[in-house]
Amino acid sequence: MEQQTTQTLYEQLGGQPAVNAAVDIFYRKVLVDNRINRFFEGVDMDQQIAKQKAFLTMVFGGPANYSGKDMRTGHARLISMGLNDSHVDAVIENLGATLTELGVAPPLIAKVAALAESVRNDVLNR
Amino acid sequence: MRSAAGTVPPRAQAGMKDSWKTRGYFFSCVCVPEENLEIDSADADIRMEALISSLEFLSGDVIRACLTTREPMDFRAGQYVTLIRNGVARSYSIASLPQAGELELHIRKIPGGQMSGWFHDAAQVGDTVSVVGPSGECFYVSGREDQPLILAGTGTGLAPLYGIVRDALQCRHRGPIHVFHGALNRRGLYLVNELRELARRHPQLQYTPAVLGGDEAGDAAVGPIDSVILSRIPNLSGWRGFVCGDPGLVQMLKKKLFLAGMASSDIYADAFLPAAPS
Ligand SMILES: Cc1cc2nc3c(=O)[nH]c(=O)nc-3n(C[C@H](O)[C@H](O)[C@H](O)COP(=O)(O)OP(=O)(O)OC[C@H]3O[C@@H](n4cnc5c(N)ncnc54)[C@H](O)[C@@H]3O)c2cc1C
Ligand code: HEM
Numbered sequence: 001m002e003q004q005t006t007q008t009l010y011e012q013l014g015g016q017p018a019v020n021a022a023v024d025i026f027y028r029k030v031l032v033d034n035r036i037n038r039f040f041e042g043v044d045m046d047q048q049i050a051k052q053k054a055f056l057t058m059v060f061g062g063p064a065n066y067s068g069k070d071m072r073t074g075h076a077r078l079i080s081m082g083l084n085d086s087h088v089d090a091v092i093e094n095l096g097a098t099l100t101e102l103g104v105a106p107p108l109i110a111k112v113a114a115l116a117e118s119v120r121n122d123v124l125n126r
Numbered sequence: 127m128r129s130a131a132g133t134v135p136p137r138a139q140a141g142m143k144d145s146w147k148t149r150g151y152f153f154s155c156v157c158v159p160e161e162n163l164e165i166d167s168a169d170a171d172i173r174m175e176a177l178i179s180s181l182e183f184l185s186g187d188v189i190r191a192c193l194t195t196r197e198p199m200d201f202r203a204g205q206y207v208t209l210i211r212n213g214v215a216r217s218y219s220i221a222s223l224p225q226a227g228e229l230e231l232h233i234r235k236i237p238g239g240q241m242s243g244w245f246h247d248a249a250q251v252g253d254t255v256s257v258v259g260p261s262g263e264c265f266y267v268s269g270r271e272d273q274p275l276i277l278a279g280t281g282t283g284l285a286p287l288y289g290i291v292r293d294a295l296q297c298r299h300r301g302p303i304h305v306f307h308g309a310l311n312r313r314g315l316y317l318v319n320e321l322r323e324l325a326r327r328h329p330q331l332q333y334t335p336a337v338l339g340g341d342e343a344g345d346a347a348v349g350p351i352d353s354v355i356l357s358r359i360p361n362l363s364g365w366r367g368f369v370c371g372d373p374g375l376v377q378m379l380k381k382k383l384f385l386a387g388m389a390s391s392d393i394y395a396d397a398f399l400p401a402a403p404s
Binding site: 027 | 377380381384385389390391393
């Protein structure tokens with residue numbers, strides 16, 4: 001019991017295998033979501049999948065080395081395409097739906113959503 | 127990184143495509159070897175002389191060239207080799223199985239094309255070219271013999287698929303195998319009789335030629351290859367896919383297969399990118 005409380009969010013979610021399980025479900029949702037899919041129409045699917053993995057690892061609280069500045073530069077191209085709060089909402093919604101589908105408990109989903117929220121201003125360069 | 131000899135711990139290959147694992151690739155950051163590992167240098171491919179042993183038209187604009195290398199080459203059907211002649215280097219997918227003892231390539235004539243033009247207009251049996259390779263991860267990996275497979279391509283995208291399907295059958299794949307070959311019109315299809323015959327001999331194999339143009343389709347399906355596939359198999363969850371040919375088509379098909387439920391790690395593809403202008 002002691003051990004469980006010291007587990008990180010990433011560990012509680014299941015670590016790398018959980019990211020691997022979530023990535024296809026999440027990316028499929030994003031590709032068919034007309035509110036945001038235009039941002040993800042990258043030419044190469046394998047590259048996009050790798051980036052979704054980076055995103056999921058980060059919001060799962062896993063080993064990711066992105067600074068706020070990285071988030072700003074990483075999404076700058078998207079800002080010029082009109083990225084705003086509604087799109088962040090949609091991403092967080094798809095994230096929640098993905099985790100629900102995987103059977104993740106609501107309190108953990110809330111923690112993931114909070115982590116995503118915490119970089120909202122960086123992503124939107126505010 | 128890639129190991130040339132020795133066993134790679136499974137942890138160092140977690141999340142990797144099976145065909146990468148087969149070739150010995152691993153993530154060096156998480157690899158703690160349990161025995162001696164011999165690491166391949168990044169450029170282990172060797173350049174070999176190859177002799178053209180036969181040339182034969184498969185269709186109006188596709189020629190089958192068979193090459194024999196002086197040393198036997200260790201390849202998997204579906205991988206590709208790079209041919210070099212007079213400073214021009216172009217990649218072609220391998221349609222044959224290793225035990226055939228030769229590299230079977232399907233080369234489509236590109237107007238003004240340096241390498242394909244030479245093969246179509248000038249090359250003779252007995253001529254030599256240099257070969258580098260093999261490369262590529264688009265090939266059959268055994269282990270899940272009951273998994274249903276889709277092989278789809280247009281034009282000479284059939285070359286790797288023709289190798290992969292025969293490799294899978296030889297590895298005693300038991301699950302359904304669907305081969306879809308698309309072309310603009312009937313004349314663009316090739317190896318039709320060979321594939322029909324193969325399907326007759328192997329009940330798990332189904333072959334569907336598809337053409338865009340309707341008037342002279344014969345018994346080929348009519349329509350874009352993605353619609354032909356998805357109208358027959360709407361749900362691809364649990365399937366493994368191989369997609370080869372024109373880069374735009376490959377990108378599009380990968381996405382369609384993925385959206386129809388195929389796992390991204392089960393999609394193997396080779397896009398026939400044109401050479402960068404020199
Ligand atoms: C991994 C891989 C596997 C491949 N496998 C095969 C194969 O199995 N069979 C096969 O036939 N080809 C295959 N290709 C394509 C092949 O490598 C050459 O690009 C192709 O044969 C053209 O080379 P070329 O020297 O004849 O033409 P180039 O001299 O390179 O090109 C002549 C002109 O045609 C244009 N061009 C080039 N390709 C095309 C095209 N597809 N459509 C329209 N215009 C074009 C060029 O931009 C240029 O202007 C593969 C490519 C890759 C990367
Ligand atoms: C909610 C918080 C978000 C986080 C934590 C986040 C995180 C990340 C990370 C880690 C990457 C990978 C960067 C890299 O390695 O190159 C990335 C890339 C990307 N993100 Fe986000 N992201 C967020 C929101 C969004 C939103 C709202 C959108 C669009 C609707 C979006 C679209 C993209 C795209 C398209 C890429 C790939 C960039 C490219 O094409 O080069 N992200 N994101």
